Amino acid sequence: MYLREVKLTSEKIHRCQMFQVILLRALVRKDLSKLAESLDGYCNVMDSTSFDYLLLPTIGSNNEASINWSFLDSIIYPSANREDNHTNCFSQSMDDCKLVNTKSGLVYSCRLENSLVCTPHNDTLYCVTGILHDLDANSILELRKGESMSYKEYFKSRHEIDLVYEREALLNAKYLPKMRNYLKKSSAEKGKEPSGASLQLPPELCSILMSPIPHGLYYSFSYLPSIIHRIESLLLARSLKRLHMDHCAQSVSIHTTKILEAITTKKCQENFHMESLETLGDSFLKYAASRHLFTTYQNDHEGLLSLKKEKMVSNDALCKLACDRKIPGFIRTEPFDPKTWAIPGDTSLDKSLDVEVISPKRKVYNMGSRKIKSKRVADIAEALIGAYVSTSGELAALSFMVWLGLDMYYAKTPIERHFPINAEKFVNVRYIESLIKYKFRDPSLLVEAFTHGSFMQSEIPRCYQRLEFIGDAIIDYIITVHLYNKYPGLTPGLLTDMRSCSVNNDCYALCAVKFGLQKQILYFSTDLQKHITNTVESVEKLCISTTFGWSSDISFPKVLGDIIESLAGAILIDSCFNEDKVCESILPLLEPIVTPETVTLHPVRELHEFCRGRGYIMRKPSVTPKDGVSFITMEVDVNGTIYSDICSAPNKDAAKKLACKNLLNKLKIECASIELNVELNE
CATH class of the missing domain: 1.10.1520.10 (Ribonuclease III domain)
Structure with a gap:
């Protein structure tokens, strides 16, 4: 949200930059040596010409917000007069402020509240949230396992430190917030320290780095990376x-x-x-x-x-x-890692960039390879x-x-066609048009869409293959768009699985048989006729209710799937590439369309994932062609035991699908038996 323009002197810009770098270094790196270098450098460096942008705390409501200079002045503290006049005292009256012994020397207690301190004995940064007036070095510290000892005894036994100022009130402190990648999916990381955990520190062990700076500001800045x-x-x-x-x-x-x-x-x-x-x-x-x-x-x-x-x-x-x-x-x-984040304005991490001009208007900066x-x-x-x-x-x-660089254009010139034939002589135009709810301007496209390559007649100069080529692409596209738009929250993997489940030859072939379109195919091949007849009989016996998925064990002739694609191509060409017309005509034939609840994996892929998840070894399939039939052997090594299955089909892919399906069922039964025996033994 833009509010207004603010003009800053070079000194103020430098102060803002130093505050940003020091605070973010404390949170991101937690490196005391680097932090000390930054603090020392504040007095010696006055270079405001090199910075990226400023991330600063504000004060006031949204519309009236302004820079909170009292927080930015916290970086001046190490070089400021220790015995100042209690400026920016947060929670105590000036009369209650007392001089306290710290690693930084004598300071007023009001300066300890809301400060960033480090304890050199363990190189740790803390934010001080208050002073515990009822606790001192002689107070009892309750430890785990029911143990207890005084704070003085604890620091002696744990850190070999003898506390000198036993009567000075302890400080209430918190760890700095753990830097997290808040962009990470389902980010619910748990830090080693509970977010509200507090601990008590003797002031004499603390060196003040910044003051005043409230605890809540650290949490706000922890989101900034x-x-x-x-x-x-x-x-x-x-x-x-x-x-x-x-x-x-x-x-x-x-x-x-x-x-x-x-x-x-x-x-x-x-x-x-x-x-x-x-x-x-x-x-x-x-x-x-x-x-x-x-x-x-x-x-x-x-x-x-x-x-x-x-x-x-x-x-x-x-x-x-x-x-x-x-x-x-x-x-x-790569995932974002806050620990390696380049803090804006931190010149100690500057990297050289190579400039490359890639157009008259643009140039890119290269950090490496x-x-x-x-x-x-x-x-x-x-x-x-x-x-x-x-x-x-x-x-x-x-x-x-x-x-x-892909020179693809939608041509506006019409498709040239010179097929003056009586379409009704070859295919049932009325039935097909009523089925797809589309009337052809050029019915010869229907004849071409149902003409197999084996059908040789001078009246029909082309078979369906060109229409199949464009039809395959348009069906894939309209189904992908349908699934993408209907299920906007779908995971990418599921979208891919649903697309594969809907866009395949088995799906189209079942659709063709379901509506009797095999009767419209023009062909001269006894082998093809036999294959189609056997397929139709098998489908009728199975009574399959859906046309998607991989549940059928039938080996479909490719022509049955091809005619659905060529029919879609014919509609696309006849409608002058009106994709909506194809969608309105073809999608109803393919219903019910797969849903996230009904999607199934291809048997080959499912077997791969099943074996990979259990550490089983899939061996390379063995394929043997014989008399126009493909025989395939699939083997899986389950901890030294070989499971196998042999299937045959008119083509290699169909045989592999059947073999994987059978082998998968065997392995699932075996796994269920093993799990049952384990439960009984327990």
Whole structure:
């Protein structure tokens, strides 16, 4: 909150800077030698030309707040006249103040209250909160285990110190607050000392470092490192945003907090990180690339389009582009550590910075180098794309992608099609349109969407593969957006699992069989016909109520999933890339959509996590192809005992899924048996 401008002399600026550095050093480093250097340096150094910003205590209400100079004057105390006139006396009248013996010499008791002291015998800093007039060195100290002794005896036995001024009142003191990372997720760290714990100190053992400075101010300042680190992180994110804005022709609005989320990795241990945005950005990137390639290369088949897309959006390609834009320097990869925090204005820790001009308007300051995996850099690039998609829309995301170096544009030219055929002759157009609640302008797209590569007729020059290429990308994108928007508080890992559970061939194939779309497929292949017939019979026997997940043991022919993707692609092209139309037509077919409560893991991944959590060893699978069928053997070493399963399916992935599922069930039964025996033996 901005209040007003305050003008300070160079002497006052220096005093503010010294107060800030000394107090924060006491809290952050708790280093007496460094603190002493700072205090000694106050009298010798008058350089106010080099400082970052000032963090100062105020007095008064919010609107009338002003700098509390009485607290800032506390740093003058070590060099001030000990026998002053009791200025800034906090809780006692001047008549009650008495001279007290300390390591700093004779001082008035009012100066001890609300002071920062150190005890040289154990090199510890304390804040004094009051004077205990009813306790002195001869008072009894109750120890643990029922022991008791006088304070004088305690310091003699524990520290070999003979207290001289036995009748002087003890000081009530507290440890300085423990510095914590308050940005840490679920930060509930417990310090070694209870926050309200007090202890008693003889004044003669204390050396006064700052006075007056109340106990509550230490706690207020203990939050500052975390607060300032968050502000600095936001400024970092803002700088990255400006790098893009400087080259952005259109007006793009994006919250700096979203950029910060996108550059924050899970290792930072904060309440947010980039993984959800990465999932969203990855999906949009692949859709945008597919759409760009589909419209740009209208005569290329699906294989060529896939190769070009992989070259554009691979991790290696993204990493190179991100490095060219200096993005790795903005990535946050470590949790904040207050102990290593660079205190503003602390010149003893100054590090040299290399300046690099990266645009006519911008320059960056380089502190050094660090190692970041190329995949991590690519993930951050995808997360930044996701940040733009989630807050500013697709055009803003495309603008960022173009700045990044991805030459992707939404072509405005129509897709050229010359298929003058009678669509009803080949597919049941009315049934399909009523099912998806969408009427095609060009029904020939439906024919193309259901034409398998084995179907050779001159009237139909193309099979569904190009439509499958763009349809795969649009379904992935609309489902990812649906899950991201419907469950905003979803953990990144769960979002990824839900996406995987919903976007896969098994899910689409079940959907196709559920609505009888296999009857619309145009193909000439007896093997495919047999596979489809067997699959439909198996699905009807199982009576599966949902189309997501991995519960089915059926090995689905790829064509059944492909036609759902090609149907989505046909709607997208016919509607002139109206994504909402695809969403309205396809999502109802896939219902019920997976929820956080119904999500399941793929059997292969679940087996990996099951074994990793228990220290079991998964052996490399053995694959044997025979007569068009893949046989796969999966083995797990459980403390020397080998568990295995062999499954077969028309393709390797399906066989592996079945083998992992069976093996997982065996291991779960075995683990349950072991746990039961342990309970019985106990």
